Amino acid sequence: MDLHTVTEVRDARRREPWRPGDAWLGGGTYLFSEPQPHIRRLVDLGRMGWPPLTRHPDGSLEIAATCTIAQLSRYGRRALQAPAAPLFEQCCRAFLASFKIWNMATVGGNLCNGLPAGPMISLTAALDGTCLLQAQDGALRRVPVTEFVRGAGVKDLAPGELLRSVTLPGRALACRTAFRQASLYGLGRSGALVIGTSDPADGSLTVTITAATVRPVRLWFPLPPGRGRLARAIGAAVDDTGWFDDIHGLPEWRRHMAFRLAEEVRHELTGGPADTPPRTPESHAHGEGAR
Incomplete structure (x- = not known):
């Protein structure tokens, strides 16, 4: 889509004062997907020269904000030697996007959109990622992904501040993972996405819920919980206003699927008794095995 209100495109390497109507341009797959009447100038990050990974x-x-989905997918499949490597491809596939989008869309763009179904939010939150943010004066600050995304489309970004990169700790990459995703349609947007990680170093377990909730919810257990304790933890972490509501799923359905998929993830990673009701044709839930 043409952005007819844009009058200027600037190279981000040229330090210029931020002004109303400015917007960072990464891959542009979101910016050019719908009208942006408030934007007057694009500040292009494409020539910053940040190593993608x-x-x-x-x-x-460390994953640069300008790293594309295609680059992340190839790295996870071919270069990353870690137990959590398969999770990269699983989250990339959750986009359900064409190769053209994969080659332009960026990790940073997906995070900065802050949409509940953003699979890069799911990946980086589940692996305990930390965002590196850079202000206009060059000052840096670090924020956990789970705190960077504050709500549906709401991010912890000041005017002119940019997301420079996301860093995943080595201990998270060493975890076994389990992935579950559900949508109302076979090729629909995620209505619930749950990722579990099991840390071999200390036996702890994390369960991260996205898409179903307005912001990522990451639950850490020092020892694997039973199904009752897991359900109580989810209920305490997400109140009635925390379940997302849009055309891709009602809050009640998202809540149901989040509890169900979280229990499947717990069972897969711990081998404990699972409470999983039969699947229904209307709930296109699918997942991969633990890695």
């Missing part, structure tokens, strides 16, 4: 000596992985 960097594995640090401590085992952590």
